[in-house]
Amino acid sequence: MFLKKISVLKSEIPAKEKYPFSIPAIRNLNSLDLTSNITFFVGENGSGKSTLLEAIADKCGFHAAGGSRHNQYDVHGAHSDLGDYLRLSWMPKVTNGFFLRAESFYHFATYLDKLEEDPYTRSNYRHYGGKSLLEQSHGESFLSLFLNRFSGQAIYLLDEPEAALSPQRQLTFLRILHDLNKTQQCQFLIATHSPILLGYPHAKIWSFDHGSIKEIDYEQTDHYQITKYFLNNRENMLKELLKD
Template sequence: MFLKRISLIKENIPTYEQYPFSIPAIKNFQALDLKSNVTFFVGENGSGKSTLLEAIADKCGFHTAGGSKNNYYDVHSANSDLGEFIRLAWLPKVTNGFFLRAESFYHFATHIDEVDETGFRDYGGKSLLQQSHGESFLSLFLNRFKGKAIYLLDEPEAALSPQRQLVFLRILHQLSTSNECQFIIATHSPILLGYPNATILSFDSGRIEEMEYEETDHYQITKYFLHNREKMLNELLEAEE
């Protein structure tokens, strides 16, 4: 592990009435100690998990639309509103890493197409734009992710089938154990959340709280649906009639 602690610099916050400080989990946030090489942020849309992940990326110097310290390209509304109000504690500090933002990955892929002069060496030898969305994600994970680094991933499952999510878990394991990489991942995937010995942090209660895999809504709702599909669908669809 490299990043040990994330703190909110409360004395610099002008008001809690405006975004992103009005988000309950951010408003009540003080400090967070990271305990493992793989940390998951979970929560409903708008709960603040991606907002905090983006702020960490901004503080690391990564492009907040996706990329590392060495990627420079313009994207509308790519700045973090929270980045200047957090403090990161490292031991030791690393400068290598990457921020994956699924919703703006096309902009990053276009940027690489414009500047790469290595024959896409870090992306499997093929333009990311000439691969499917899922293939381009895996090419990034397999070829660019390596060495001592921190990787911040915002919904990496967005482009991955269930089978490819299992492939990603194997990549995650290899990188976090053999290559000393640290991961912080915002996700909705019950498959990814099942990674062993990871820390799961929920943003849903208005505070950032650690929970076990089986306690997450992602696990409980998916399990209930798989075991009670017809009953759940009948209740859900009949309620609309």
């Protein structure tokens, strides 16, 4: 592990009623201790998990729309309103890593294509499967990133990596995650809605629901409980849900 603790500089917050501190889980956060190489952020849409992950990426020096410290490209709204109020505690500090943001991955892929067109910045796609990410399916491009770009002592911040992955490819990603954790000494912080990814053994899961950030077990997540109930009671649940 490299990143050990995330702290909020409460004394420097100008107005707690304004975004992002209008989000209850963010407003009530003082600090978060990281005790596992694999940490998941879960919660309903708007609960603040992506907001915090984006702010961590900002403090790491990663592009807020996705990328590493070395990627520079323009995307409207690509900034963090929370990053200035965070302190990250490292031991040791690493600068290698990557921020994957599923909703803006197209912009990152387009940026790589522009680099390839310029002989002075040509990347040869060597870190991304040998060809343009835009020439691969969405899921293939994600896996190309995970398999070719991720390695070494680094921290990887992933915002909804399952967005482009089928259930089978999510299982493939779990194997990649396992290999990188065990052999490459990588640390992962992952915001997700996937009950498959959340099942990774011995990971820490932090829930952003109910106005605070609390550690919970896999079986306590809505993702597990709702999915399990639906699979076991599909007909009755749909009958109740879709009744006139």
